[in-house]
Amino acid sequence: MKFKNSQEYKDEILKGNKVALSKAITLIESTLSSHQKTASELLSVILPHTGNAVRIGITGVPGAGKSTFIEALGLYLVREKHKVAVLAIDPSSSVTGGSILADKTRMEDLSSHPNAFIRPSPSSTHLGGVAQKTRETMFLCEAAGYDVILVETVGVGQSEITAASMVDFFLVVMLPNAGDELQGIKKGILELADAIIINKADKNNMQNAMLAKSVYENALHILNPLSQTWSPPVLTTSSIEKRGFEEVWEIVLQHNIKMKESGELQQKRQKQSIAWMWNLLDDKFTNHIFTIPEVKDAVLFMTKTIEENKISAEEASEHIFTAYIDSLKKMIADFNVI
Numbered sequence: 619m620k621f622k623n624s625q626e627y628k629d630e631i632l633k634g635n636k637v638a639l640s641k642a643i644t645l646i647e648s649t650l651s652s653h654q655k656t657a658s659e660l661l662s663v664i665l666p667h668t669g670n671a672v673r674i675g676i677t678g679v680p681g682a683g684k685s686t687f688i689e690a691l692g693l694y695l696v697r698e699k700h701k702v703a704v705l706a707i708d709p710s711s712s713v714t715g716g717s718i719l720a721d722k723t724r725m726e727d728l729s730s731h732p733n734a735f736i737r738p739s740p741s742s743t744h745l746g747g748v749a750q751k752t753r754e755t756m757f758l759c760e761a762a763g764y765d766v767i768l769v770e771t772v773g774v775g776q777s778e779i780t781a782a783s784m785v786d787f788f789l790v791v792m793l794p795n796a797g798d799e800l801q802g803i804k805k806g807i808l809e810l811a812d813a814i815i816i817n818k819a820d821k822n823n824m825q826n827a828m829l830a831k832s833v834y835e836n837a838l839h840i841l842n843p844l845s846q847t848w849s850p851p852v853l854t855t856s857s858i859e860k861r862g863f864e865e866v867w868e869i870v871l872q873h874n875i876k877m878k879e880s881g882e883l884q885q886k887r888q889k890q891s892i893a894w895m896w897n898l899l900d901d902k903f904t905n906h907i908f909t910i911p912e913v914k915d916a917v918l919f920m921t922k923t924i925e926e927n928k929i930s931a932e933e934a935s936e937h938i939f940t941a942y943i944d945s946l947k948k949m950i951a952d953f954n955v956i
Contacts, residue, residue: 624659632667634701634763636735643737646754661754664761669887671703671760672874675781677771677807678791683817686857687791688768689725694863695766696733703759704728704768706739707752707777735764739772750901753784753894782810783890786883787870791815792834794827794854808834809841811850813869819854819862827854847880848873907942916941 621627621641630638646657678684692702704725729736737755756767769785771777782788790811808814814834819827834852843849851869855862877883907913920934929937 667761668757673785675785675788677778682791689728690857692728701764703764704736816854
């Protein structure tokens, strides 16, 4: 199936055509200029059909069973007649090949369901590139009728902050062994949480799970809440026993209703869009200046000079910026001569 233009992509995506959706995502991931033009047009024409999904970010400590949690939650949602898309932010994919492909294999039941769609993150040399494609993929999935988007962080650190910056609700999945000093999770990640999930709360592990629940509830009390209308709860789930997922979804819905009623959801999405505009502008500016020969030469020379410890990074950046300004002045002067 081939699509000639953005309108043909749009028509099939709005019908929920998975083949068209996959091809459209591949299109926006492409670095070819002709593909980027069509992708930009496609994102513009599908924009009015986006924004109707509940966007949920999910992160977790290693070993917390995040993939099985996501599959169990996804299976619960599709049984409840929702359409679920699982996307990933994986800044490590360019180095290691990432783990989402293995996660997709482990999510065998969910990936084979007609109302589910699982998409690996694209390989990229930097987190911003991966995040950009994940956000654009989210819009395409919403246009295709997926009303729940699960954004998984496969990497660590900045990827969690990036995921939180594009979703409505942020879940942090933890283990039921709270004695490990909050399992080394950073305070900043807990501050982003709209709910904490103690996973692997199986029958033989329930005592530890309830202890962990108490520890995290106490930890959340001393943190500044993101919203005056929402206090992050701590819930327990068992992916193996398929227990607790109805409560998780109920909490997400309660949060969604409160945020809509207070106007915070609209404000949050507006801020996210504005922040994203600046991120894209920064990327476009950076990509542009490296097409200017004088700037490229300056970058190469300054890089070598820094390696030789002959100049500070601050001075080097000033030299590169000066090379850019000089190139602009030259371009303006040449234009005036013409």
